[in-house]
Amino acid sequence: MELLRYRSTSAFWVFVHASGIPFVQLNGRRIMFHGAALEAWLRRRAVGKHAKSIIGSSPGDLGGDSR
Numbered sequence: 928m929e930l931l932r933y934r935s936t937s938a939f940w941v942f943v944h945a946s947g948i949p950f951v952q953l954n955g956r957r958i959m960f961h962g963a964a965l966e967a968w969l970r971r972r973a974v975g976k977h978a979k980s981i982i983g984s985s986p987g988d989l990g991g992d993s994r
Contacts, residue, residue, distance in 0.1 A: 930965070 933939035943950065949964040 928934070928936065928939045931939070931942070933942065942948070948968055949961065951959045951961065953959060
């Protein structure tokens with residue numbers, strides 16, 4: 928949630944399911960995101976002249992400030 932700057936859990940899950948963000952459901956309640964899959968998903972959706980450079984090359988680094 929923090930990576931995509933969502934504060935509302937319900938809004939985050941609506942976005943995850945509607946956008947097709949890859950995740951793994953380990954049991955009825957535990958959900959995990961694979962870092963490489965999430966970054967690949969973000970890269971595929973990057974638009975604009977400098978969008979690809981905004982997403983950092985190191986895992987977990989999406990550039991910008993760290994609120």
